[in-house]
Amino acid sequence: xxxxxxxxxxxxxxxxxxxxxxxxxxxxxxxxxxxxxxxxxxxxxxxxxxxxxxxxxxxxxxxxxxxxxxxxxxxxxxxxxxxxxxxxxxxxxxxxxxxxxxxxxxxxxxxxxxxxxxxxxxxxxxxxxxxxxxxxxxxxxxxxxxxxxxxxxxxxxxxxxxxxxxxxxxxxxxxxxxxxxxxxxxxxxxxxxxxxxxxxxxxxxxxxxxxxxxxxxxxxxxxxxxxxxxxxxxxxxxxxxxxxxxxxxxxxxxxxxxxxxxxxxxxxxxxxxxxxxxxxxxxxxxxxxxxxxxxxxxxxxxxxxxxxxxxxxxxxxxxxxxxxxxxxxxxxxxxxxxxxxxxxxxxxxxxxxxxxxxxxxxxxxxxxxxxxxxxxxxxxxxxxxxxxxxxxxxxxxxxxxxxxxxxxxxxxxxxxxxxxxxxxxxxxxxxxxxxxxxxxxxxxxxxxxxxxxxxxxxxxxxxxxxxxxxxxxxxxxxxxxxxxxxxxxxxxxxxxxxxxxxxxxxxxxxxxxxxxxxxxxxxxxxxxxxxxxxxxxxxxxxxxxxxxxxxxxxxxxxxxxxxxxxxxxxxxxxxxxxxxxxxxxxxxxxxxxxxxxxxxxxxxxxxxxxxxxxxxxxxxxxxxxxxxxxxxxxxxxxxxxxxxxxxxxxxxxxxxxxxxxxxxxxxxxxxxxxxxxxxxxxxxxxxxxxxxxxxxxxxxxxxxxxxxxxxxxxxxxxxxxx
Ligand SMILES: [Zn+2]
Numbered sequence: 001x002x003x004x005x006x007x008x009x010x011x012x013x014x015x016x017x018x019x020x021x022x023x024x025x026x027x028x029x030x031x032x033x034x035x036x037x038x039x040x041x042x043x044x045x046x047x048x049x050x051x052x053x054x055x056x057x058x059x060x061x062x063x064x065x066x067x068x069x070x071x072x073x074x075x076x077x078x079x080x081x082x083x084x085x086x087x088x089x090x091x092x093x094x095x096x097x098x099x100x101x102x103x104x105x106x107x108x109x110x111x112x113x114x115x116x117x118x119x120x121x122x123x124x125x126x127x128x129x130x131x132x133x134x135x136x137x138x139x140x141x142x143x144x145x146x147x148x149x150x151x152x153x154x155x156x157x158x159x160x161x162x163x164x165x166x167x168x169x170x171x172x173x174x175x176x177x178x179x180x181x182x183x184x185x186x187x188x189x190x191x192x193x194x195x196x197x198x199x200x201x202x203x204x205x206x207x208x209x210x211x212x213x214x215x216x217x218x219x220x221x222x223x224x225x226x227x228x229x230x231x232x233x234x235x236x237x238x239x240x241x242x243x244x245x246x247x248x249x250x251x252x253x254x255x256x257x258x259x260x261x262x263x264x265x266x267x268x269x270x271x272x273x274x275x276x277x278x279x280x281x282x283x284x285x286x287x288x289x290x291x292x293x294x295x296x297x298x299x300x301x302x303x304x305x306x307x308x309x310x311x312x313x314x315x316x317x318x319x320x321x322x323x324x325x326x327x328x329x330x331x332x333x334x335x336x337x338x339x340x341x342x343x344x345x346x347x348x349x350x351x352x353x354x355x356x357x358x359x360x361x362x363x364x365x366x367x368x369x370x371x372x373x374x375x376x377x378x379x380x381x382x383x384x385x386x387x388x389x390x391x392x393x394x395x396x397x398x399x400x401x402x403x404x405x406x407x408x409x410x411x412x413x414x415x416x417x418x419x420x421x422x423x424x425x426x427x428x429x430x431x432x433x434x435x436x437x438x439x440x441x442x443x444x445x446x447x448x449x450x451x452x453x454x455x456x457x458x459x460x461x462x463x464x465x466x467x468x469x470x471x472x473x474x475x476x477x478x479x480x481x482x483x484x485x486x487x488x489x490x491x492x493x494x495x496x497x498x499x500x501x502x503x504x505x506x507x508x509x510x511x512x513x514x515x516x517x518x519x520x521x522x523x524x525x526x527x528x529x530x531x532x533x534x535x536x537x538x539x540x541x542x543x544x545x546x547x548x549x550x551x552x553x554x555x556x557x558x559x560x561x562x563x564x565x566x567x568x569x570x571x572x573x574x575x576x577x578x579x580x581x582x583x584x585x586x587x588x589x590x591x592x593x594x595x596x597x598x599x600x601x602x603x604x605x606x607x608x609x610x611x612x613x614x615x616x617x618x619x620x621x622x623x624x625x626x627x628x629x630x631x632x633x634x635x636x637x638x639x640x641x642x643x644x645x646x647x648x649x650x651x652x653x654x655x656x657x658x659x660x661x662x663x664x665x666x667x668x669x670x671x672x673x674x675x676x677x678x679x680x681x682x683x684x685x686x687x688x689x690x691x692x693x694x695x696x697x698x699x700x701x702x703x704x705x706x707x708x709x710x711x712x713x714x715x716x717x718x719x720x721x722x
Contacts, residue, residue, distance in 0.1 A: 002140060002239055006345065006395050007075060008336075008388040009036035010314055010352040010370050014063065017357030017365075019375065024063060027353065027375050028070040034377075034385030035392055038073045038140050040310075040348045045081025049125050052085045057132050064138045073140035075242070075348065078129065080113065080145070080228050083120040090117035092159060113224045114161040123231040131235030142236070143310070144228040145243045147274055148221050148264070149257035156217050156258060158196060167191045169216045184209050201421040207515030214417035217258035226267035240269035244310035247275045247292050253416045253426050253440045260413045261299040262461045271300040272310030272346065279313060280321040282430030286338065286650060286669040287451040291444070293342035294403075295411065298459040301343075301402070302469065308346030309339045314370035315354065315380060319363040322429070329383035330713040332370070334667060336387035337715035341652020341665035343403045349384060390690055390717065397689075397719065401654035401663045406474040406632045408460040409446050414513050415439050415483050432614070438567065438607060442479035442505070445613030449620045450477075454634040454651040455627065462488040462513075470495040475630050478504035479609040485513035489524035496529050497597030501630035503623065505604040506570050510534065522603070530603040531578030531594025540565040545617075546590040546606065548582035550625055559625050561618040566611035572603060602626055636664055637679040645670045649710075664718040671712040678706040682722050689717040 009031060015021040031039055043060045050056070060076075067074050082091075091111050111118050133139050150156050171191065174180045181188055184206070188194050196213045199205035229241040249259040250273060265271045273296045275281075277288055297307040312335055316326035327335070332349070339347045354369035366373060370381045391398050416439060419426045425434035431444050450457045460469060460476070466487035470476060476495065481504060489509060496502055508530070509522035518524070520533050527533040545562040552558065563582075572589045574580055582591025582604070590605045612619040627633065635653045638646060652665035662683070668674055680686075683704040686695045695718070698705040710716050 004399060005037050005073070005140070006391050006398055007038040007073070007140060007308065008347050008391060009038040009040065009072070009075075010349040010384070011040040011311070012352040013041050017355045017360050019353045019356060021063075023375060025066050025070065028067055028072055030371070030375065030377060030381075031352065032070050032072045034381060035389040036072060036385070037388070037392060038075050038348070039067070039352065040075040040077060040143070042077045042079070043129065045079055045125055046084070048129065049081075049084055049121070052083055052121055053124065055125065055128050055132075057129070061133075061136075064133065064136050068136070068138040072138070074138050075140050075143060076133070077143035077146050078126060078228065078232065080119075080122050080126070080224075082111070082118060083122070086117055086120065091115070092117075112157045112159050112162060113227075114157065114165050114220070115159065116161065119227075123227070123234075126228060126231035127235035129235065130232040130239075134236035134238055139239055141240045141242055141270075142229075142232045143243060144232060144241045144268055145225045147246050148225050148243055149246060149249065149254075149259060150217060150221060156196075156213070158198065162220070163195060165220065166196050166213065166216050167194050169219065170194065170212065173212070183212075201418065202423060205421065207418070210421055211414060211417060211514055214258075214421070215414075218260035218263050218413060218417075221258040222260065222263040222267045225264065229268050242270045242272055242308070242310070243268045244272035244274050244308070245296065247273050247277065247281060248429050250295050251281070251288055251292050251431075251444075252429050253420050261295060262302060262413070262463065265299040265303045265305060268305075270306045270308060270346070271296055272308040274311035274350070275309055276311075276313055276321065278325050278327065279317045279323045280429060282433070283323070285431055286648065286667075287448050288431055288444070289335065289338055290342050290451055290650065291447045293339060293344050294447070294457065295459045297343045297403075298408075299461075301458070302460075302464050306345040307343070308348070309335075309344050310346070310348050311350040312339075312347065313368060314349035314351055314384075315368045315378075317367050320367055327380070328713070329379040332380045333383040333387045334669070334713055334715055336384060336391075337665050337717060338650065338652075338667055340391065340398060340663075340717075341650065341654075341667060341715075343652075343654060345399060394689055394719070397656060397661065397663060398654075400658075401656040401661070403456040403458070403653060404655045405456040405458040407450065407455060407457040407627070408470065408473045408476050409443070409450075409457055410462070410465070410476060410478045410481055411443060411459045412462050412481060412483065414462070414485075415481065418483060418515065436567070438480050438507075438610060439482075441613050442607055442609040445609035445611070446477050446479040449609070449612055449623050451650065452620060452647045453624050453627075454636060454638065454649075455632065456635070456653055465491045470500065473500065474632050475501045475503065475627060478502065478508055480505060480507055480607060481509060482507040483511045483513050483515065484509040484524070484526075486524045489522075489526050493525060493529050493596075496599035496601060499598035501599055501626075502529070502601045503604075503626055504530065504601070505608045506568050506606050508534075508603060528575075529594070529596045530592065530601045531596065532572045532574045532589070532592040532603055534605075535571045535573045538569040538571065540567075540569045540584075540606070544569070544585060546582050546584050548591055548622060550581055550622075550629075552625075552629075559621065561622065563608070563619055563622060564611050564615045564617045566607040566614065568606055570605035572605045600630065635662075635680070638666075639677040639679060641674055641676060645672060645674060649674070649676075660722045662720040662722065664720055666708075666710055666716045666718070668710045668712060668714055673709060673711045675707070675709050678708065680704045680706070680720060683720045685721045687719045689719055
């Protein structure tokens with residue numbers, strides 16, 4: 001096995017459209033001098049296998065030898081590529097649109113991988129490649145697939161091979177044609193009559209065939225990536241595999257691309273993500289960055305694996321993608337610490353030097369460089385190097401400490417797949433845009449509340465819930481969880497019975513996982529758990545609010561507020577022992593609190609998380625109060641800051657596996673320098689990891705107080721001992 005390091009570096013490709021190969025040694029030496037532990041590069045099948053089954057590894061070997069001479073490790077991205085002797089006829093129609101049914105050539109690197117002609121000799125090529133380099137001292141890991149996706153829009157592959165594979169998938173799922181006929185309410189006489197649906201839900205497509213088709217696409221893409229990983233593992237069992245998802249697959253609900261974060265985590269040894277929030281994702285929303293990393297980390301950790309930020313904007317954009325913007329050196333450093341703060345275990349900027357050629361480069365030419373186009377260091381690179389050196393100096397600490405969240409936010413691929421098909425707005429690349437974008441914006445709003453309150457959280461998906469993984473949490477949050485399966489509902493019931501808390505809002509489990517409506521919802525018996533059922537849905541006025549009143553459990557004052565509704569007024573009917581803690585203006589029940597077994601639930605009859613995202617208001621305080629009553633609060637309090645600035649102070653809190661060391665990453669996303677009063681618990685020493693100096697503390701009872709200055713757009717990284 002390879003030695004464990006914190007992979008930190010930039011993508012560097014030499015030759016072709018990139019800087020000349022003669023510069024490679026000089027460029028790699030500059031990275032090494034900065035402290036970078038890795039660089040990422042590509043190995044292209046077309047250059048190695050020019051004749052089928054005949055491989056020439058000399059070019060990439062020469063490059064790896066240079067890396068070894070310099071003393072920097074290589075993260076090697078492979079492409080499954082195409083067999084050198086493939087014909088256009090064999091490639092065939094590839095991807096076909098839902099509406100057009102007319103063949104289109106695949107737009108981005110890879111024709112349909114279900115086509116056996118496309119896969120011809122691919123496993124053999126990959127195994128020969130990995131076997132050749134398995135003992136190379138410069139190799140750190142393989143990236144099996146860069147940014148796996150099927151398409152960017154609401155289409156998928158309908159070629160004969162994908163259709164055939166879908167039929168086999170249905171056969172296995174439903175145990176034969178009769179099972180499919182029953183499930184889909186059809187009368188197919190043979191599987192040759194079965195086709196994937198081409199009508200999304202918004203065009204009266206049927207739920208079950210559509211959701212089967214999307215689930216198949218998710219499985220299928222994971223199979224593609226797993227196929228490459230397995231072929232690499234066969235030749236090289238020593239080095240781990242990795243894949244990096246696109247951030248908008250995760251944050252902005254792009255299920256059409258066929259990527260289920262949790263399924264993908266099973267296909268590789270570590271999971272990563274490409275993040276371009278500024279140029280592609282709507283702008284500077286620091287909590288979005290954290291949400292992406294927390295999601296990828298949660299999915300990876302559910303498989304006992306780690307997460308990286310595998311691509312991150314390193315320099316200017318001119319034309320690509322939707323905004324021209326260069327991150328400042330401070331921002332480059334801040335992103336590095338944000339990655340660490342969310343528990344990321346690797347970071348690679350895109351790029352070291354920009355593309356300069358004109359063959360494949362397209363619109364990203366002369367863009368994204370962390371250094372200038374001639375390879376000279378810029379302050380951006382120096383800033384990245386500074387963060388990297390602090391991480392490397394404390395590698396054991398950063399590699400073995402992780403967020404130990406007590407709250408999980410439920411994220412359902414079924415809801416995502418359905419929502420994106422119900423309304424295309426669900427997939428917009430911007431957190432605040434879109435109409436009736438209930439699912440995505442509920443997820444965003446729920447996370448934003450916890451992020452601002454500085455409370456660590458994980459994401460959990462229904463299969464993990466059904467597998468009993470809720471046990472590690474105290475609280476489950478269910479933002480607009482309008483579809484849910486029975487095993488997950490049962491697991492949630494058990495979770496509450498054993499003392500867990502659940503907070504849910506509008507539409508909770510109103511449908512099963514295939515879209516059938518429960519007459520009594522929350523369905524599958526969850527009405528009993530929530531102590532209420534959904535009675536009717538009405539439209540509130542634009543500025544309408546509900547009145548809430550919560551009494552404190554232990555200490556403090558009564559919380560009373562008017563909280564803004566969003567989109568719906570869901571009239572709840574409480575059961576006998578439940579308590580109404582919020583009312584609509586007409587006096588009907590809006591929020592119901594219930595005790596079930598040893599646990600507690602709160603059901604809110606409007607889209608409270610989306611309301612918080614779009615309207616703000618008191619929902620954040622309301623959720624905080626509920627969490628306090630469930631015994632969950634931020635491990636670090638920040639005091640003495642105006643509330644608008646306070647919201648943009650982020651705290652990463654990582655617990656080392658030794659049980660007594662904590663890493664606290666304080667991030668100031670404001671432009672203003674701030675003097676902070678920090679309160680932690682049961683801490684007796686704090687060291688500033690950048691200076692190595694111990695900070696002076698004031699202790700009172702179990703509280704430890706710390707005063708410190710934090711510059712605008714900067715981080716402070718502390719090691720605390722309990
Ligand atoms: Zn296909």
